[in-house]
Amino acid sequence: MNKHPARSHSAAALLAALLLVSCVTRGLAQTTAAAKDDDKKTDVVQLDKLTVTTGYRSPKAIDQIPGAITLISPDEINNALLLSDDLTAVLARTVPGYAPATQQMQNTGETLRGRVALRLFDGISQTTPLREGSRNATFTDMDIVSQIEVINGPSAAEGIGAAGGIINYISKSPTKDGSEATLRTKFFGQGYSDSYGYRVGLNYTHKEGANDLIFGAAFEKRGAPYDANGRLQGLGASGSDSDTQSKNLFIKAGHSFGENNAQRLTLTVSQFRIEGMGHYVQLLGDRTQGITDSAIRGVPPGGRASFNDFSQYALAYKNDALFGGSLNVQAYKASQAMRFNPEVVAPDKADPVLAPLGVGIDQSEINSQKKGVRSSWSGKDVFGLTGLELTPGFDYMDETAQQLLALTGRTWVPPMNYTSKAPFAQASYTQGPVTVSGGVRHEGGTLQVDDYTTVYFAHNTFVKGGTLEYSSTLPNAGVIVRLPQNWSVFGSYSKGFSLPNVGIPLRNVNTPGQTVNGIVDLQAVIFDNKEGGVSWHGKQFSFSGSYYRSYSDLGSSLSVDPVTKDFILQRRPVLLRGLEFSGEYKMNAALKFTAIFSHTTGYTRTSDTGPLIRQQGMSNVSPDKLNLSSTWKFYPRASLTLDVEHLFSRDINIGAPGEEHTVGLTLAHLTATYSTKKWGDFSLGVENLLNHYYILPWAQIDQFQNYFAGRGRVISISHVVKF
Template sequence: MTPLSRAVALACLLMANTDALAQQGAGAEAASSSTVVVTATRGAKAVDKIPGAISVIGQQELASQYLIADDPSQALATYVPGYAPSRQKMTSTGESLRGRQPLILLDGIPQSNPLRAGSREGYFADSAIIERIEVINGASAMQGMGATGGIINYITKTARADGTTHGLNVRASSQLRSDNLDWKTGYSVTHKDGGFDLLGYVGLQRRGMGYDGDGRRLGIDNVQGDTLDSRGDDLFLKIGQRFGAQRMQLSLNRFNLRGEGDYRNEPGVVAAGVTTTSLPGRAPGEPPRNKVRSASLDYRHDELFGGAFSAQLFSHDFEALYGATPVATFQDVRLAPVGTLWDQSQIVADKRGARMTWVRPDMLADGLEMTVGLDILHDNTLQRLAATNRTWVPQLQFKSTAPFAQLEYEIGPVTLRGGVRHEQARLTVDTYTTLAAYGNRLVEGGETEFSKSIRNIGAVWRFAPRWSAFVASSEGFGLPDVGLVLRGVNTNGKSVATLIDLKPIITRNNEVGVNWRGADGQVGLSRYDSRSKLGSVLRVNAAGIGSVERVPTVVKGWEVSGDWRPVKTVSVFGSYAVTDGKTAASQGAPLDLALSARSQGPDKGVLGANWQFAPKAQLRVQASHLRDRDINIGRKVGTSNLEEHFKGYTLADMAVTFESAYGRIGVSVENVLDKQYVGYYSQSAAALDATGTFAGRGRTLALSWNRTW
């Protein structure tokens, strides 16, 4: 065991010996279970009444982390034990939750694109509009398709105080080099008058280049997408009106993030251990970009037939453009000589949907709560080659109708919970022809339907003051990457209706845990077992072409996390997660292959402390450790080499914030020790890719200023 992992384990043991085993989560600002309420479960519910591991990242935690690094995935990796390390890129390939993919939501609007997962869904809104993040760990069907690893729901801010308030925030970070200044500024206005409230925000951001611990310029990912040398903007509006027991709310979000195109990827030297870097100069084609447009109309009635009714109509338009590449898959001798054709992939996904929920307490008996609802989703997704206007993945028309019902019965210190959701889904695909690299195969279009009832059951026992234990079994529903399956058809006579690879993924998560939550802290310990009889594993062959294999997957692990306030001015927090994922070479083969870095993160520990050293000033220090991982030694499946090696590392950060008459000022240092390291994914899955062995950021100084009036 490494020094930091021993420290994390010791910290957790000390907290346990002082009555500090609490509900897993990062909601340090909540003093008791009654104040920590989660809404991602389709109804506001205190965490000590939910059978499962819940993480709530509050505003204070987010503000501290975004001062250190304005990176959504890095915040998740810090506060959610089972979340894999951040790539520090626009692409999120390899970022997973407990070895599986999470469903990402913004105020309940799905941001994930499970039909053609391009790993670009992590950037969809400015971090300044986020009030908190709720994470449901483990497979779940509460919010529909795609949550085989859990649910990550970003909750936006809302005007809460009467009157009008203006806010201005500025953040700048640098490594004291001429081309690596990052800056961000945003203006917000909130207004609340009786039943009317409004929040508006506009933000601009410009990111420069970065440097590693050795002072070498970081490698830019010109193809998959990068936050280096990029600019972004966000326009957000939320308007609400209350009419007695009823409330209407309209939310609009317009977000853009795109590369500037001023630098190009310079391959490293794999054999010599030289990492990828960047040189000034424009890469071919248009720079990668994300464009997101979301809208929702929400209605709530708090006293409808003795219960609370809520409904949401939403739309979500997502476009991801990838950088130009002459990859063999794009070549077509009818258009250009082999090896000379540069093209760009583009994913377009448009969603329309409705969600309705009615929660009725004391239904037929005291303590019996019933929740019923209906979800409707229409998802149209396609992937094209933008430069030559070729179809790579035909339009996928997915329609789903899902009624659900859940009962919860509270008997003194025990809460019993169980429910069922019935997914009735249909996928329609037109007849299409694959790219020349796959043989120009004609694939007959058609429909394939899925009908599946997905269940959950669990119990929470509050067996002593501030103590509780839970046991839960829940299922999640997902699809393999349908686009990846369809675009890779390379034999004649195939049809959409008969492709066995399109069968749904049903993941069952069984979990037990014990928790403690009190006025001075919280800690939670849980153990889980997640299984898919027909899972989905992406394997990359010797030619660099990925394919989906439908094989069983099992992920087991345990997690501990919490925080403790020994004195009024000091708080400590920590977590440790062990994840062990297994799969098979083929159906019927033994489960003796470890999941790769594309699917699973390494064992991870985090330890930190906050010290209020003055009435209006606070110091934060934190360290994270990733453990070594060497897997599948000498193993291959076909031409896919499954062997991976990862040398772990420890990173430390610090930040100071203080209130002044002119606003809140923050100073932070990321990677305080200027550690030279290569990221987890780059060391493991991309170890032999000279263009993808990316080092991580070296020591980075950031300053921020926030003022409201």
């Protein structure tokens, strides 16, 4: 049996997809000629009109930021919704350094530039660095998201956890006076009776004078996905969105007041829950025979439904006329719970007192409770100096996280409380074509863990609790030069701060006499990041490229125990290097092409000492990728978009520890939309257009019950109407 069918078909799939683009382009000859007049009227999108708030707390023009920023637009999000509601699939297609999506609720290996990213929703952390369980990428409904801001590379600007960068999902806000309701429905499936699913969502906006409101509610039911050979896709041991239903409620109300309405209060409520319906059980395959994991109808043995349950509440105050600048204060509270699938107890969860080894059933659950305040003041032309911007601020965060074994009521990872107090200041000075920026953030944190006892697998070891203090001063500096003929270059240096996956070393203590204060694996991870890049923006064509080097002396990477298949935290130096490119070509007003490419390599030690010669694999760094996209607006109210994703093959550490072989793949996706004046927008989405069979990249490396084929062709029909 062919264990890697993707190898023989990837080139053919890429060729077919490119031929399709070519045929479409040739068919456009007359349209292109007719569009020349429109093309002459097409204006270049000026970068100074594109702004981000992530890392700056107030709008900052992209052309004044010395770094690689990816801004995922509303159009890109809407197009992604036609294919999938997965919050990470759009990242994999549009962000150069983001790893391929797992097609599961778990996001193991979905790194940004080789490291775990900090995920934010309206600036509030969805990440649980104290116990990173790779389940925090599913926390809201995509239809409530207006844009996604991605800060590539380690950053301390928004607190701990941004080892690979920051991904901030920005919610929608009312943009025009009056009331408007948007009803979005979608039906999708693969031709098998149990593969079908549907989604219904309603967004209502109202804006009148100083008051505005947005209300969003959505419900989605997902069927069981099949691979291209008609075999049910396996259920991820750490969580799957197969056979699930999700509910989302979002409310944001704002009121402006004061002179010229310069002050504003905004209250936000977000509640999201996705849970398994329990109609299937895992059917393990055989990796040696090329038989993928699958699923069969049945009731999960003795377990409770797996879920992600995320809620957050925030009150924000803004004053745009305070001492000549803008004050922003946000107080928030968030609750995040993630329950994994039930399983016959693996060695790391077993206890013969409760059930004979290999017989009992249990499932783990991570809980995190957060509260905090984010504050900043931003001023322009401060101290009477034209071009000088200054942003001082202070952040406070209190998080308590733990991991339970839900069915037996045991504590697997004890409650961990981390308190952070972080003052910061950021400044930039623009003089003509040059912008120089710099800043510093001081991370002062306290980690407290009470006395606890590990589970049977770790010999029921008593561990004396304790308190660890963290103190790091994290500078950043950069320069961007806007050259003639629309060229620009930048260089930057920054330090990032994160905690390791604290829960793993805590639960793995198996030697008597240990104390929390004496566990070396709990030391912070400090990242040094250097980056340089160039970009050019013309009327029809634009591109950008960057090179980065990121190093951590005491890194934090995961390996898999060959016996238990449990994750083990490794604290060894890590060096990452990478190249990223992106480009866009607007042939005319009707036709646009885009491309992104990324290449990342990561190295660490083979043992606790020695040179950095072991190349990091899929758990941390994904292979090179090239994504192409073309959008054709062939009629004033109709458009087609073709996306092609190509992941290159990779062979690393040949004949040495950590040897891995990853087979490349090529996938094509198609969306089509037709807008009517009276009945709304009708859309067709086809994921995996060529019905290509492949093994998911992260599943090609043996970890724990993760040998999955990717989804076959999925057809979605969507309708959006506004009233």
